[in-house]
Amino acid sequence: MKKTLPWILFLWIALVIWGAFKYAPLAEGFIGDSSRILFFHVPMAWGAFVGFIAAGIWSARYLFGNRDPRHDRAALASIEVGLIFCILATVSGAIWAKVMWGTYWNWDPRQVWITVAILFYGAYLALRSAVQDRQTRRRLAAAYAILGLVVAPFLFFILPRMTGFTLHPEPVVNQQGKMEMNPQILHVLLLGSSGFTVLFFWIHNLRCRLEDLAESAMFPSQGAHNDR
Amino acid sequence: MSQDISIWTTEALAVFAKEWRCELRTGYALNTLGLFAITTLVVMSISLGHLGIASTEPTTVLPVLLWILLLFAVSAGLPRAFVFEEESQTAIALRLSARPSSLFCGKLAYSFSVVLALEIIVTPLFLTLMHLKIETMPVLLFALVAGGYGLAAGGTLVAAIIAQARSSTTLFSVLALPVLLPLLVLAIEITRSAVAGDPAPIASRQLLLYDGSVTIAGLLLFPAVWNP
Amino acid sequence: MALQSPVSLSFQGLYRNFGRLAVLRDISGSVSAGEILLVTGANGSGKSTLLKCLAGLLAPDLGSIKYWEVGQEFTTAERRLRLGYAAPDLSFYDELTAEENLDFFARMRRCPTQRPRELLDRVDLPGGRMGHALSSGMRQRLRWCWALLHRPRLLLLDEPFQNLDEPGCRAATQLLEEHLANGAAVVANPGALDLPYVTRHLNLDN
Numbered sequence: 009m010k011k012t013l014p015w016i017l018f019l020w021i022a023l024v025i026w027g028a029f030k031y032a033p034l035a036e037g038f039i040g041d042s043s044r045i046l047f048f049h050v051p052m053a054w055g056a057f058v059g060f061i062a063a064g065i066w067s068a069r070y071l072f073g074n075r076d077p078r079h080d081r082a083a084l085a086s087i088e089v090g091l092i093f094c095i096l097a098t099v100s101g102a103i104w105a106k107v108m109w110g111t112y113w114n115w116d117p118r119q120v121w122i123t124v125a126i127l128f129y130g131a132y133l134a135l136r137s138a139v140q141d142r143q144t145r146r147r148l149a150a151a152y153a154i155l156g157l158v159v160a161p162f163l164f165f166i167l168p169r170m171t172g173f174t175l176h177p178e179p180v181v182n183q184q185g186k187m188e189m190n191p192q193i194l195h196v197l198l199l200g201s202s203g204f205t206v207l208f209f210w211i212h213n214l215r216c217r218l219e220d221l222a223e224s225a226m227f228p229s230q231g232a233h234n235d236r
Numbered sequence: 237m238s239q240d241i242s243i244w245t246t247e248a249l250a251v252f253a254k255e256w257r258c259e260l261r262t263g264y265a266l267n268t269l270g271l272f273a274i275t276t277l278v279v280m281s282i283s284l285g286h287l288g289i290a291s292t293e294p295t296t297v298l299p300v301l302l303w304i305l306l307l308f309a310v311s312a313g314l315p316r317a318f319v320f321e322e323e324s325q326t327a328i329a330l331r332l333s334a335r336p337s338s339l340f341c342g343k344l345a346y347s348f349s350v351v352l353a354l355e356i357i358v359t360p361l362f363l364t365l366m367h368l369k370i371e372t373m374p375v376l377l378f379a380l381v382a383g384g385y386g387l388a389a390g391g392t393l394v395a396a397i398i399a400q401a402r403s404s405t406t407l408f409s410v411l412a413l414p415v416l417l418p419l420l421v422l423a424i425e426i427t428r429s430a431v432a433g434d435p436a437p438i439a440s441r442q443l444l445l446y447d448g449s450v451t452i453a454g455l456l457l458f459p460a461v462w463n464p
Numbered sequence: 465m466a467l468q469s470p471v472s473l474s475f476q477g478l479y480r481n482f483g484r485l486a487v488l489r490d491i492s493g494s495v496s497a498g499e500i501l502l503v504t505g506a507n508g509s510g511k512s513t514l515l516k517c518l519a520g521l522l523a524p525d526l527g528s529i530k531y532w533e534v535g536q537e538f539t540t541a542e543r544r545l546r547l548g549y550a551a552p553d554l555s556f557y558d559e560l561t562a563e564e565n566l567d568f569f570a571r572m573r574r575c576p577t578q579r580p581r582e583l584l585d586r587v588d589l590p591g592g593r594m595g596h597a598l599s600s601g602m603r604q605r606l607r608w609c610w611a612l613l614h615r616p617r618l619l620l621l622d623e624p625f626q627n628l629d630e631p632g633c634r635a636a637t638q639l640l641e642e643h644l645a646n647g648a649a650v651v652a653n654p655g656a657l658d659l660p661y662v663t664r665h666l667n668l669d670n
Contacts, residue, residue: 124414128414134410134411135397139402154453155453158449159418159446162422254560254568258559258560325555332519332547464521
């Protein structure tokens with residue numbers, strides 16, 4: 009599985025790239041080919057969201073479980089990979105916004121959300137670097153990640169009301185519950201989002217294994233501890 | 237059961253009383269918070285009065301300024317609730333004698349009372365200096381009490397987290413902002429309604445929900461943050 | 465195993481690192497009522513760290529600590545609130561008097577209101593003195609009072625006689641003897657003093 013997954017993933021993402029440029033038609037109301045960036049922008053924003061949730065869940069498992077350091081490392085890896093997805097989603101979104109709306113940044117609700125997410129990820133990493141003792145660091149970081157997960161839903165309710173309007177295209181399924189998207193575009197979007205989710209967990213897994221190795225190299229005498 | 241609750245309340249009250257006794261003998265928190273808030277207020281008033289924003293766009297800008305003022309005054313004073321316990325090493329004695337839940341509630345009650353005292357000093361001054369007219373007073377009072385409680389609850393938990401880190405007071409603003417942002421947006425919205433004279437039912441309910449969520453998160457997370 | 469003894473503490477295979485530095489490596493021991501476990505070792509051998517782990521102020525990276533009182537086992541959170549601890553890094557509120565400090569902690573520990581007064585008299589400490597005005601010897605006496613407030617079954621003492629003058633040492637030794645009637649103690653760095661009832665030894669060197 010470890011050997012074949014990268015190849016499956018490689019083909020999967022290649023298929024997404026092919027689909028984005030050759031299979032899906034241009035969306036109506038978009039300038040030029042600009043709609044094609046969405047096939048990467050939306051999955052990356054989705055990956056950032058997955059990272060946020062995953063960090064919260066692993067932190068809770070660490071804090072309220074048996075304090076297994078591996079759970080904390082998994083939470084940290086989710087934050088790190090999630091932060092990269094966040095930045096890529098922000099940049100790709102800003103490029104697209106420049107083409108479509110004539111400005112890189114206009115404090116659209118979703119832009120506010122991703123800014124707060126980046127601030128949160130940054131604060132989490134700042135907290136970790138400010139605590140010397142490893143156990144204390146894990147405990148405090150886990151508590152903070154869970155706190156972030158508790159308050160995040162409020163932004164979803166509040167922000168759209170705050171700015172009143174959004175320039176973002178209608179969600180995939182609009183309020184009437186009707187699919188208004190071209191089915192081919194939808195296919196590529198779904199393929200992309202699921203592919204990027206797997207990509208997220210693949211990078212995440214590599215990161216965790218690397219950290220586990222570094223840990224056991226640093227404390228060879230406590231092998232039992234790491235295998236727990 | 238009811239006996240347990242009464243003992244628990246006695247403990248929380250003992251923490252509350254201890255905090256205020258120390259505070260009244262040093263006057264640290266109230267001096268810092270009060271002076272910080274008043275200085276900022278005077279600076280705002282002088283610079284804004286000069287620009288004339290106060291008379292042209294009162295409802296949009298001024299509620300924002302009031303809450304930013306409160307947020308930063310709180311960031312200057314609240315972290316002390318736990319930072320000084322760690323710095324003066326009294327945290328050890330507390331860890332070995334107080335039940336975490338009653339300690340958290342005592343500290344929270346103290347922080348809330350400090351924020352209320354701050355609001356009692358600052359808000360009338362703000363309204364007078366900025367020439368801001370409030371149409372519905374009860375709505376403003378609700379925003380101050382429920383918003384102040386949210387600031388105290390989120391702030392107390394974040395203070396408990398950063399107290400065990402290095403350079404903790406600078407870290408407080410970094411960590412508190414993403415957590416307190418939803419509260420800030422809601423409190424500003426309700427304050428705007430108070431200025432404009434319309435009731436703010438949705439935002440009020442969401443603010444209460446925020447307060448409740450943060451309190452529950454605090455009670456669940458605090459024991460894990462406080463104790464190894 | 466003396467499970468029915470008034471108190472019993474045992475720890476197995478404790479490890480604790482600070483960063484890359486291994487301070488505790490596979491430390492085991494036990495103590496029960498009427499006994500003193502004397503912890504010895506060079507500076508930096510981890511005596512204070514061991515006491516902090518036993519007190520529940522540090523979690524060991526690995527290993528288990530078990531604590532019983534009269535056949536009932538207690539969790540770490542419960543043990544933390546039941547034991548008595550005195551160490552150099554234990555401090556009190558500067559803005560409160562010695563007696564107010566003890567009163568506050570007595571309320572948190574749910575013990576009778578006259579208990580602080582009683583202990584202050586035993587160690588001959590002026591209760592009205594503000595925390596910041598206490599001399600180092602007085603602080604040490606206050607630590608003894610604080611540790612014994614709730615009549616714990618287990619005492620963890622790190623440098624218990626530092627800065628104490630002769631009457632202070634005598635009062636402290638007497639308090640310790642009374643405690644041992646049905647309690648246990650773990651002592652590190654006792655100084656030059658001869659301790660009664662030392663029945664167990666734990667050397668942390670190597």
